[in-house]
Amino acid sequence: MTPRRDPAPYADPAMFTSSPFPEPLFGAGRPRWLRWVPYVVAFGFTASLLPSTIVVLGGDYGMNSGLAGALGVAQTLPLLLAVGRPLQAWWVIFTADLAAALALAGIPAAPGTIWPWPPPTIVGYLALALALGLRERRRVLLGVWLATGAAGILFGLLRPARSDATWLLLFVLTGVVLLLAGALRERGDARRQLAEQETISEAERARRTLLEERTRIARELHDVVAHHMSVITVQADSAPYRLQGLPPEAAEEFGTIAATARESLGEMRRLLGVLRSEESEQQHGGPEKAPQPGLDQLERLVEGTIRAGVPVELTLSRALGELPPAVGLSGYRIVQEALSNVVRHAPGARTRVSVTPDRTGLTVLVVNGPPPHAAEPLETTGTGHGLVGMRERVRLLDGTLDTGPLPDGGYRVAARLPLTEPPTGKDPTRA
Template sequence: MKETKRRRPHMPRPLVRGLYRAREGVRSIGVALATPTGHGEALLARAAKPWVRWLPYAVAFVFVAVLLPVTIAVLINEYGVNGAVAGALGTAQTVPLLVAVTRPLQAWWVIFTADVVGGLVLLIGDPVAGQPWPWTPMVVVGYLALMVALGPRESRRALFGVWLMTGAAGAMFALVSPSRVDGIPIVLFVLSGVLLLLTATLRGRGEAERRLVEQETISEAERSRRTLLEERTRIARELHDVVAHHMSVITVQADSAPYRIPDLPEPAREEFASIAAGARESLAEMRRLLAVLRSEGAEGERAPQPGLDRVQQLVEATVRAGVPAELSLAADLDLAGLPPAVDLSAYRIVQEALANVVRHAPGATTRVSVRGDAEGWLNVLVVNGPPAGNGSGNGSGPVESGDGTGHGLVGMRERVRLTGGSLDTGPLPDGGFRVAARMPLTDPG
């Protein structure tokens, strides 16, 4: 007969996978227990008030000051432990609470080891009848205080490992001497789990709120940056028309110079032709730049860019919108001699300020003043009173966005900065608002 070869029994694959996952889980918990999460930062170290930052140290000191002498006295008097041993155990079980403020996981290792050793010492001691074992009430109080310091600082795996180790220590004592063990291990196991779960939940909620605040801050900064870039792009598109007009004038003058100036030398004719060609090339490049700056779907503006010569129409349109506005335009102001960028910026500032009055201070009396001074500056002032009626509008002042006219104060600041001027805005004591812009009447340089 042929001898049949016995096959080695194979373990089912689900069981193998389960054992592998269990081993990896135990290993990860062990790594978490051996690797503190924090970097020595104290509990509540980020609190705004100094007394809150010092509070954990004060609480830990109170626990140590109370528990240490009581623990030593109880070990000596109630359990018959040698004085030196009682002092060493009491110190190891309580003093690390001070370390737990900054390094809770390291403090837990010291206290947990001291509690296990203390349970074994009490097992061979001569206690008074009826004394709890394996841990005294002071050990339970100190351990629960340690859980409160541990929960907000360490990872969930480390906290789960601490909870399992606490239960394992209690189970070990129950197996060693089931006749002496009482309900303290179960109480400690349950209460430590509750405290760890509660503090970890509060920690998670605090971290979520902190991340939300950080994200909102980042979003607000990005929103402000995007608004600023959009406004700069819009201003650049408007100024394109101004520059294109000047380049067109240069081209026409250079092309017509040979016909307007008799007996023009040939080198001069060639120079004018070169100037005209350069101006045309520059104008073509400006058109390409405008195509880059224009947003998708945006159509080019066909109307010429406005200036202060149209501010009277702007004020009249504001009056028709229900705002009693009046204009004071200096008679000696040479509107035709204004730099194009200053002329356009002054008009847009008045336009935005009046639009904000209509939106946020309906019916408010408004004054617009445009005049030059002896120092060569153009002063634009728009002042409105409180809203008519109940005195409350939709806002306390101009907003940062408009309906096609820019982004409120952001656009005003950029326009004034572009011309080398200054802007002053702010609420007034009577509930109104003031916008004051100061720009040079001549081009800088």
């Protein structure tokens, strides 16, 4: 993984902003005993460095005992905070280290002492650098490293005769610790991201398997239903020849049944063509290229609904003119699905269908009243797929859809379809 190159950190005001990681080290998805390891390590450093720092500052350097105690506490106790908030701990410790160096600069140098950073200060600072490298971002680490070097250089300029190479030693060692700890953290981040990607890939594979299974079921359903529809078509076509003495009305009804069955077969073949895989389309020439229905077939659709026992009043503007194919198909499908819902859930209910265009769009309105008291719905529950299909068609055209029950017990479906081409990449004719 190629790390992202940050802009110049010294120009970033957020250089010393704490990392957004809220959990302590080893705090996520780890055994409980492992979560306590950083605290135990931090407590060990604090317990060992606190008395040694006070003794070195007060005894070896000759600092006032009270000041030595205060600075020793400020330089070591925040190491406990470094487990969860290392940058905040760095601010406290770094400030205390600067204060100690300034205080020592005013005290005569004792033999064998080093300045500006006494040995306990170096050890505690490196422990803090380890916590920083494991938690903070690159630019924060770079800012800490540069601040450490700048402080050493300033003290060298302040007291050149007193300063020695300890500032350079701390500068180099801090850079090494920050680099190694940061690399270790980034390696852990990369492993976690890889695990997340594997989890996402597994979910995508499961979703693809589910979609393939649904496609297979749809094809099998097509085969089963197509067989029965074919039988209905043949029986309806041959009924006038097999049954002698049929009234003309009955023969016409059989013809209508046969025509409806053939139309349903065509619709199912188009649906199957959409469900075919790319490989099947290349082998068999793609889905059927039969014309899609449009608003000019609404009258035929309404006549079929009336024959099913639903009184429908159609208001179809004669000023439709040339509509975009996607708009005409979507309008037809919305009316078709709305009338199918009336037949299934409110058989016999009076229904009004209105299709009205204007300069900017097409308004489709289907309103049905309550079903007659004597009529029982063919279905008492539904899957909701019809409404989902309506919403998807309207969404692909950037239109609006309003559906819902009416106070009198009826139902209303109102769609507004803009007279524009669908956005790039959307094809409502295949919805």
